[in-house]
Amino acid sequence: MEQRLVIVLVLYKKSLSDCPSYNALYYAVSKRKNMHVVVYDNSPEEHGDVLYKNNQVHYIHNPANPGLATAYNEGLSLFQKLSAQLMLLLDQDTEIDFPYLDKIASQTDGESVGAFVPLVYSGNQKISPVFSDNYVGGGLSFPEIGKTSHRLMAVNSGTVLTASGLAAIERFNEEFPLDFLDHWLFWKLYQEKQEIEVLDVTLAHDLSVLDYSQVSLTRYESIITAERRFYQNYDTAMLTVHEKHLLKRMVKQFLTVKNRKIWRRTWQEYRLLAREGQ
Template sequence: MGLEVFLVENKLIITIVMYQTEFSQTPSYDYLKRIMTGKKSAYLLVYDNSKKAQEDELFCRENVRYIHDETNPGLAEAYNAGSQYLQELQGDLLLLLDQDTLIDEAYLETLLGLELVEEIGAYVPIISSHGRQISPVFSDRYVGGKSELPESGVYSQRIMSINSGTAIPQKTIQSIGQFSLDFPLDFLDHWLFWRIHQLGKKVYVLDHHLAHDLSVLDYRTIDSKRYDSIIQGETLFYQKYDQDKFYTHRRHLLLRTLKQFLRVKNRKIWRRTFLEYRSLLMKGK
């Protein structure tokens, strides 16, 4: 009689953040539905920042939790709710997800089967938007349009990845404490990976490619209100956290102003950039 081998899956808690979109219309809905009905070690938290609550057959499942918050506090509050859910379930990994990312079966199966290593602070996929790799990027230097892109592998160098698709082990979550409410939406990802590096943790770039519709990729189409949120988050991050890059950031704002003046029809965009540059110049820091 041979010995039977039982493979233990990681307990994976997926936190997806919604805004003014039906959960059933998200790119990853069909697979999330399959995994929630077929995997005992997978759990889902749907944090809905929409004005009106919604219903879905999945919300009735034991391994799915739905939270509606019409105040729309952004991402940090939702991820903190996901962290609490992780601790409550004594989970192994917290997967951050938003409504614009298309996850696939292979990626989630990889996360469920990972052998977690204490020195790894985050596991991230390679993400593209409209045919261009946007994440992860090396962030030891100022992150700009020509940032270097890592391939799959384990890195001790500073790396920044977008939130969506990032899987964080429970021990990293415990060390971080909570996601910073300084960044309710924009630049939370920069803060998160800055914090992981501060902890002396490495980042594992997995050999998985996911698609994400990044709405803020093009200054020519971005909404002025959203751009204001981005630029506030940028300045706060370089003033309060990654301070070594503050003067590079300030100089970059002037260069960005000139490029936007020439290329972007919405005049509010370049004026907002120049206003930020002038404000930082007058303050000295």
């Protein structure tokens, strides 16, 4: 039996038709009555598209740009209204095809797992999912295909949450409007004893924050502040490890990143946490 699927796509300064998943979404709502799309547009200007005339597509424009968590909660409202079974989180730079959507909708393990996650690559680098029993930021280790009760972390985009998983988290945490929302999400699923199933599906995703030389100081401020909030208020067992990792990161940034403000901000963060830990 096919499951009812709600897809939440978040846009920022990009039209829907320019997204690599556009054809898959167009086909999905044209051919499948069980698939609905929420397009949450954080762009300064509203974008039009012929797809918005489809009753299964819900376009929301919010120039205030509240980030991902607010958008996902809008998708959750539709999910609950439709009594859907699955919700797919999707970034504007992630490419999916229609067979992936069909595979998701035909999953039969929705009552026994909190989320399905694909294998995600940024270029040739595998980035998700990863084991997160230990601090995520050093050497990464990756799970096998299939279900696991071990603690995992996966990027938001491509993640499929089940009704069970969504009930467990209740709502997306708007303390993390953008960065570290994925860390909080999978931390919460683990706290609620929700199993994760890794799918034998590979997706491409452009994760620019992997390279600090390409990250603006404003964006880095968002990342490093969200890190502190996560480790101080949620995954507190890893706070000391995070503090030590900041020092290592600062040294690496000093040697490799031209924007000197980046490593200085990391040094400032390290000193802040060190003082608070005294």
